[in-house]
Amino acid sequence: MILKNTIILSSLISISPFAFAQTDSCSTLADLQSKSNESSFVGFGAAATQKEADQNAQVDLARNIRQKVTASSTVNENNTDTSLNATSKSVVSEILVGAKVLKRCTNSDSFSAVVTLDKAMFISTLSEKLSTNLKKAVNFKKSIESSKSEDITAKLIDDAKKFLSDYQESSESDLELCKIYKGCKDLKIDTAFHDLAEQVAKDGDKDQYILITANDDVANGLRGELITLLEAEKLKIMDGTVSDKSQDITRKVIATCKVKAGTKIPGTEDRVIETRCIVEAYIGKQKKFRKVYSCKAVGDNEYSNEDAVNSCSGRLQQE
Structure with missing residues (x-):
């Protein structure tokens, strides 16, 4: 049987993952993973409910990646597998879909969880997604400029507005983060998003x-x-x-x-x-x-x- 719980992630919230004083097997595992596993990011969370513990672990993971993230995720779990599926407005937070719940613990008066995310996968996927979005911004602008049909132009502008809303604001910080982790060496934001935004503003009333x-x-x-x-x-x-x-x-x-x-x-x-x-x-x-x-x-x-x-x-x- 698959159980679904919706959790909200936000590294803007100041939460101490060790607010609960007990030392349980999850906190021990998180500490061990953080010190010995250089290939993964690790997040730990504890709370009065398992749902909140999962949320706090995700927030801690996002904090450890040093990226402000606001995402809405769904935890799908069964007896043999646990994964996190997310939809978000940030490329970085979208990649948190690859995070795995390593362990959950039930304590006498609280719950806790450990989540991990493979660093190599994170950097590779981040670079790929940013490259795709930069190309998409350039192609959107070219398509709007060359469109011969007002109906097609209107559809392109609507799609471009949504694309800009989703990714423009976070594109520079996402690229900066990627380079911090030695990725995205050949990528530059340049003016792709800015140029597309100007084109949309110029032709936006055509629909x-x-x-x-x-x-x-x-x-x-x-x-x-x-x-x-x-x-x-x-x-x-x-x-x-x-x-x-x-x-x-x-x-x-x-x-x-x-x-x-x-x-x-x-x-x-x-x-x-x-x-x-x-x-x-x-x-x-x-x-x-x-x-x-x-x-x-x-x-x-x-x-x-x-x-x-x-x-x-x-x-x-x-x-």
């Missing part, structure tokens, strides 16, 4: 649409409502009102709203009033989609466009 409501009083009045509905569909709408002179705008959403009064409700002077907004998106001359939003209200013969805006605010629904 956005401009909403055009022109001289349509109802569409203008419901503009905020329409933007909210479109953004709920994962569309990026640029702020700002645009005039009807839209022929030079490549990516645009044109909204037009009509108010229509139905027949009289029997026995009254009121009518069912329907407000209907047609929204069409274009890239160049190519129509990308058409959506219709509407709402109904009851009104008399003096029902105005302003009344339509007031009655439909918060009530528009897609047909």
